[in-house]
Amino acid sequence: MSTKYKTSNPEGIYFLSMATVEWVDVFTRREYCEIVVASLRFCIERKGLILHAWVIMPNHLHLIASAAENKELTSILRDFKKFTATQLLTAIQENPAESRKRWMQWIFQSNGARNSQNRHHQFWQQSNHPQELDSNYLMSQKLDYLHQNPVKTGLVEEPAHWRYSSATDYAGGKGLLSLVFLE
Known part of the structure; x- marks a missing residue:
């Protein structure tokens, strides 16, 4: 059995990539990004x-993440993807301003x-492609x-200018989520 894309070390820190199926550009709208941020916040605070x-x-997100003691990163990510998929599909369906609704739903x-x-x-695509750091x-x-x-x-000139990133935190500012900094 391959261990290339598995979170085999429960104490490990992993680089993870999660992409939408067929790389659909869903996260061009702020309300969809906010769903992901709220779910990450919930996973930090409760999971x-x-x-x-x-x-x-x-059309994707990257995380550098690990799990608290006695927690499984794989389970947290599974729940995160399941919850956000449901929330995002509903948000797309209910968004009257979503001009790409029928295409995305298809x-x-x-x-x-x-x-x-x-x-x-x-x-979401099936794998998170975890790479232990x-x-x-x-x-x-x-x-x-x-x-x-x-x-x-080409979205911004400086990393800290991207709202949906931890670059602001690493540049000394206050971002949207609580982090444990890498040393």
């Missing part, structure tokens, strides 16, 4: 998620129909990659 860094991009529904693990819709070099590399992502894609 034992330890968040070290994060960024929401238009993509989520057709992906769900092809996946035996879903009943109706699939919002077991050295200072890897931590620094992934932290830089995560924070530079909005800059490299």
Whole structure:
């Protein structure tokens, strides 16, 4: 059995990537990003998620995270993805300003129909591609990659200017979520 994409070390810190199916640009609207932020906050406060860094991009998000003692990161992420998928699908359906509604619903529904693990819709791609950050070099590399992502894609000029990121925290400001900084 492959261990390449598994959170096999319960005490490990992991770089995680979660993408929408077919890389649909859902997170171009603030209200959808706020659902993700609220869910991350809930996971931090109630489920034992330890968040070290994060960024929401238009069609994916990256986290550097670990789990509190006696908690499983895999379970936290499973619950996070299930909850946010339901909330986001509902928000898309109920958003009168969503001009891409029918197109997005068709993509989520057709992906769900092809996946035996879903009943109706699939919002997130299956894997989180966890990579354990077991050295200072890897931590620094992934932290830089995560924070530079909005800059490299042309969304902002400086990492700290991206609202949906921990770059503000690492630059000395106060961001949207509570973090445990990487050392």
